[in-house]
Amino acid sequence: MKFFKINLLPVLLFISATVFAQQTPAPEQTTPVTIVGATAHIGNGEVIKNSLIILEDGKIRTITDATSTKMPYRGTVIEAQGKHVYPGFIAPNSTLGLVEIDAVKQSDDEDELGEMLPHVRSIIAYNAESQVVESMRPNGVLIGQITPRGGRISGTSSIVQFDAWNWEDAVLKENDGLHINWPNTVRRGRWWQGEEPGIKPNDDYEKDLLKLSEFIRNAKAYLAGPRTDTNLPFEAMENVFAGNKRIYIHADAEKEIIDILAFKKEHDLKNVVLVGGYDAFKVADQLKENDIPVLVGRVHETPNLEDQDYDLPYKMAHLLNEKGLLVGLETSGGMERMNSRNLPFYAGTVVAFGADKEEALKMITSNTAKILGVDDQMGTLEVGKDATLFISEGDALDMRTNKLTKAYIQGRDISLESHQTELAKRYSEKFEKQEEK
Template sequence: MKKIFISILTLASLTGYAQNPAPAKPQARATALLGGTIHIGNGQVIPNGVIIFDKGVITNVVDATIVKLNLTDVDVVNIAGKHVYPGIISPASTVGLQEVASVRATLDKEEVGILNPNVRALIAYNTDSEVIPTIRNNGVLLTQATPQGGTVSGSSSVMMADGWNWEDAALKKDDGIWLNWPGYFARNFNFEDFTITLKKNDKRNEVISALQATFADAKGYAALPNLSPMNLRLESMRGLFTGTQNLYVRADYGKDIIEAVTFAKSFGIPRVVVVGGEEANRVVTFLKDNNVSVILSALHRLPNREDEDVDLPYKLPSILQKAGILVSLSYADEWWRTRNLPFLAGTAAGFGIADREEALKLVTSNTAKILGIDNLVGTLEKGKQATLFVSAGDALDMRTNVIEHVFIQGRTVNLDDRHKRLYNTYKEKYQQK
């Protein structure tokens, strides 16, 4: 009995040591970040600026060399030589929905079934995830909790990277429905020889028929207000037809993209977003004509075709942006790599997007516009939420992205995380020798 007690006590102490820091307390006093380079997020830069926020809201953003402010009742943080950025936003993410890929009990990213529009990802969002503090430490302060699996996966929600529970963390609930378009081919990865093969999708027509019936029912249902009893499945899709929700369509191949968007438009859905879009460069005119936004998958990959430029994935954001398409970046399925999202924008800056401030938009203001939260976050402007961070250098460069301060709705966030704890543990171990 004594041995069991000691074992439990030891486990509890180890668990306590590994716990994430407590969520930040609400902002108590106005704060001013003084003397840093402010990257607004809309292409503008203030080299020597001051940004003031109070009660979680930005109250002033000015050039410190021109405007003099009374800061007597404000907590002043001198950030001379540092850089201030709006919080980076990670769309199409499963951060908070899965922890360890090989442990099924930690996977809450998908539900059983094929057509699940009523599944809500936000209620599975785990604010105690060890992954969340690691993404904060690279400036990723907002994430779109996104369901996967089936054909219609459910609805996503935009979550803050700080909070006691999902109710605290939710910034925008049920922002859109997710559809996995049944393409002509499915890709299979062989782990033995690391090759990718294409297989014809034999059930494609059957799946599309089911989708047509579901969307037809949902459109008819949306035209009838105040129904009782409520059909939860169809009620969850009402916003698609009223314009309050996006339809996010996962599709990579050019022909699949055209077919999926055409399908959505045939039901009068006004807000369609293509997610993945690995061959979006082949259908640029179509996307522009139909006012379709694109959330690209990870850029750090090889092209799909042997005859394509090896750096095509790196150039894809530039191709789409120059065509006038609203484009954003994501890590999609690779939730553990979400912390590297700002560096995807840095890659895009080196391959066609000459202005780094334009590249910054790919992970800030562009994403906010696509998700419908640009009235709250995405840029550092008066009246928006004070969700921002201070970096010692260029946030898009992994060599200089050293985060020193993080604020989410004005709350000062603790920057401890599992990576830092492990680093310090083994640093002490090997410095003793």
Template sequence: MKITIRYISAFVALLLAVPAMAQVPAPAPKQSKPVLLKGATLHVGNGQVVENAAVGFTNGKITYAGPQNGANLSGYEVVDVTGQHIYPGLIQPNSALGLNEVESVRATIDWREVGEMNPHVRSVIAYNTDSDIIPTVRANGVLMTQVTPVGGTISGSSSVVQLDAWNWEDAIVKADEGIHLNWPSMLIETGNSRTDERLKRMTEEREKTMLEMEKLFRDAVVYKAGKHNSENLKLASMTGLFDGSRKLYLHANYGKEMIEGINFAKKHGVKDIVVVGARDAVAVADFLKANKVSVIYSGVHALPSRAEEDVDMPYKTPYLLHKAGIPFALDYDLAIHGIRNLPFIAGTAAAYGLDKEQALAAVTLNTAKILGVDKQVGSIEVGKDATLVVSAGDLLDMRTNNVTHAYIQGRNVDLNDKQKILYKKFEDKYKAQQQAPTSATSSAGN
């Protein structure tokens, strides 16, 4: 009986989710005619700012980006955005967006696979383009994400997608660009016998995991050399790590873990390493720089990791990484409902040391470079995809962020979402109630 009730509850929750999904706007049609935005301040994404600028694009590609007086307006549909700001579309790395919808319904959670070592798992094939959350994210200027699996030691491969598509195939910007490794946590004895007995068991488990990883990486190196008689999907998926065609995303926060993980990857010939999380990145900045390791920093809006750290350490870490010469990007971690706050993470970094344009680059061009898609997106330059947003105010400021236009590959994206629909619905309801005469007034009139 308990099992029956549980499944009935899950079915009801799914039914409740269906009407909400019907409110997701349909993807925009392909760009049919040239468009030119004029009169706004252009934030290129590479540090340059152009006042009174124009941006033109045709067939989804940028054809002009510069001063308005240098633009040829003939043949373009001109959109006057005078007084506003044009930015590259923001990019959220390390995200489960589209992989997790209704927390209480297991069937809608596709962000992890069974088992510990799953380098062959492709997260993008589970990406749900009809997620209710996607339109709410676009409304704040986030137009791309890195669909990332979680769980286990090796979670699988991630892909970069744009956020306005009919299906995952349409959404792909770059497929299977990297493999995600969750580095096993180091354990510290406490001096408490009961606790340390548990830590002993955990340490044994960690050593077992390390041996399994060692074997997997060695086997993958041998497999890449062609020394095999049959196809092995796990090993085949890892071969790109050794020729640089795929990145290794090493998820680790503490300094010793980062050092241990990077040394492990280097020992096995991994060419391109990115540390994700990286709360202690400043403490090991010299090591990261010497090994040419990039960082995706999580947790700007967080508490310090240690009691002795400055209370604003997470806020100023992006500035300290920039000062140390470490290539880095910012992310909002795996809290998918919070991804809409990605621009404000960058805004906080700007308030604590980064130049405003450097902060913008940390969620646009820097991210594109780390993910390997900077030739297509990340900045507003001729030849790149016309993936950009227009905001009536400062995009990185929570008080003034007001996205009025969004274009993905030149397509004019519908900025409506479930929250806006509900807001309008109840706004109309209460306005109607205020305007309708009360029964007492009606009686007095009679």
């Protein structure tokens, strides 16, 4: 019996790995790829209806109108007439790869103990083999900003691509920005402390702001001094103050956003990005004046207040875009990791509630790339940029026609299979056989 148990274990482990492991990452591109005839959505508002795209050495080498050139095809030729080509979609402010199962603490690495944690780097906890990450690719979400949570200053995010062996292979831009959770102006009654339920003013709001300001001032004083004793949180602020990292401030209420503008000016902060920004439409002019872009909170939400338009979350991004702000879409909130695959359909909802389709596409491609500071690498289908793109049978912002046939990350022909697609095929075949009977 003992012999049976010892030999059964590796068999079970092998079966488990075979069934549940992520696909092997695609190898480097060695042969050019030519995509012919597809409608190319460049990601900057332009569309080429009959395109010729050549990918080589992981880069886009050619993109032009196929009817206006006699350029010879190269390498593998993909006839894509009637299909659409898009830049890979980018999911900012995401905890993908930091949590696999919420109820299993051992798989949860999104938060660290403490309040002021600028030295915490989310990238070292990123699990490139997450099954949730794998499920993004069939919808065209190929890139993400991996972001820590918790505390007043959560730490530093990094930008990754979603087909890698480990975080070192995945990273596209390491430590791109610092994340600050702005204090809330209101709070809910804490019943466990005998308080009345409901929303009420946060009496500690000013005190919390003072703590944040004190940290900023102390960090500047430390960096200007001899630094005889190493202080890691203060050291981590050096690139922030120099403007080499973006500062992502997570806030929603109108007063909070106005206070952020004052805070930015007081401490001479550069490259500030507003994340969430539920009331941003109320102060859009001030945000534009201060050149602050917005990563708009999840589109598929209900209004916060009873007297607000039922469709306010649906049209929020369009309202800000009309005001001339640089707008991207983010997906944080309940079930955020699983719902990140719906990013293109959030953009589709923005179209349904007023936005031009190519403008909405920019909110998950070029706009987001600009906000994250990686628009020199990705976000549009342009010569010299990474060949991170996909081919869809139809409109990728519509869940009925978002059906990918090919996807490339830096020119690598990646798998579009996942545990979910395997299950879908398995049960489709089951019911097809039953119908035949």
